[in-house]
Amino acid sequence: MDMNQQPDAVELERVPGEDEPLDAADVALLARLARTVSALDPVPDGLVERSLFAVTLAGLEAEVAEVMELQRVLVPAGSVRGGDTLEARTITFTHERLTVMIALSPADDGRSVRIDGWVAPAAELVVQLRQPDGNREATTDADGRFVFDGVDGGPSSLLVRLPADGPGEGDAPEGTVVTTPVIEI
Structure with a gap:
């Protein structure tokens, strides 16, 4: 090869039998x-x-909710359990049929995270926390609230299966799945 020749201009030699x-x-x-x-x-x-x-x-085959808000909120010392200042992170995901807000805070063990979440409009829905090590499920209460405690850090997303629309309320199929983008917990 000529030393002045560019690497991308080099033609590869054919190898005998390469088409066999x-x-x-x-x-x-x-x-x-x-x-x-x-x-x-x-x-x-x-x-x-x-x-x-x-x-x-x-x-x-899911619709993806959009991350609308990401905030860090410092909770004053003594306002929850006392001791050092805690850091909670709130994230809001929106979709045309659903809003999910979660607040992340340190769990009692000091290593994992507690996820407090709310779904609006409020309904009893199954929320799935998806992580590489496995999935966990929680059911929202009548106010749309759910909790995952002792969550390990890492890439995570939430998946919510919505009920079918009633007559005249739209054309979403039964069991429409809404998933959030992957976030780092």
């Missing part, structure tokens, strides 16, 4: 290459789970 189907020698060579790559550059811990989580979320 794979044979046993090709399979053996690829297996050996896979072992070498695994030994020298293994897949990071948790990558497969995080990738599957992302693919699952992307594949949901």
